[in-house]
Amino acid sequence: MKRYVLLMGLIVSLSVAGVGLGVGAADDWRKSGSDAQKLKNLVAAVPGTSHWMFEIGERYKNLYWAAQQGKWEFANYQLEEIEKLVQMVQLTRPKRAATAQQFLDDGMPQMHKALETRQWNAFKRGFNQFSEACMRCHAQNDHAFIVLPREPKAASSPVLDMELDAD
Numbered sequence: 001m002k003r004y005v006l007l008m009g010l011i012v013s014l015s016v017a018g019v020g021l022g023v024g025a026a027d028d029w030r031k032s033g034s035d036a037q038k039l040k041n042l043v044a045a046v047p048g049t050s051h052w053m054f055e056i057g058e059r060y061k062n063l064y065w066a067a068q069q070g071k072w073e074f075a076n077y078q079l080e081e082i083e084k085l086v087q088m089v090q091l092t093r094p095k096r097a098a099t100a101q102q103f104l105d106d107g108m109p110q111m112h113k114a115l116e117t118r119q120w121n122a123f124k125r126g127f128n129q130f131s132e133a134c135m136r137c138h139a140q141n142d143h144a145f146i147v148l149p150r151e152p153k154a155a156s157s158p159v160l161d162m163e164l165d166a167d
């Protein structure tokens with residue numbers, strides 16, 4: 001009898017573990033979840049502001065160094081990508097949509113204009129104002145401690161090949 005109870009206990013615990021495994025491994029919500037469950041999980045997985053900002057930060061450095069190296073088309077491409085990423089923040093974080101719009105209205109157009117001149121001095125003046133506009137939004141969103149360098153020390157894109165330049 002005792003043996004029987006033990007055996008039953010083992011079978012029950014094995015089947016519970018089996019169910020647990022089933023949920024973890026076999027039940028992939030991406031394939032078999034309901035539409036509502038999929039939507040809920042996808043919304044939860046949408047990156048927050050900081051993810052987009054991380055990329056914006058890299059493009060900010062690349063923008064500066066592309067201009068420094070006279071790669072104006074690449075600089076322009078960086079600026080356009082930054083613009084799209086700020087619009088992405090607007091979409092994914094509605095509470096930041098208004099301050100993001102302010103940046104798009106006030107910070108963006110003058111940077112575009114400065115870039116069009118393809119002159120380093122004009123670019124540099126525009127970039128300083130651009131940097132201030134970025135940080136204005138940080139302050140408006142309780143992140144004034146995130147301070148950007150006016151003259152980033154290096155870029156991250158291989159297109160700008162900073163390692164070779166440093167040699």
Ligand code: HEC
Nearest residue numbers: 049050053054056057060096099100103134137138141143
């Ligand atoms: C809509 C307002 C807004 C604008 C516009 C904005 N930022 Fe941000 N940024 C934030 C907020 C808020 C954070 C903090 C992240 C968080 O709260 O999730 C941040 C964080 C950052 C970070 C830190 C990322 C990290 O985790 O290391 C960098 C770098 C950054 N921003 C760069 C920029 C640059 C460059 C610009 C301008 C081209 C810019 N930001 C424009 C709101 C903004």
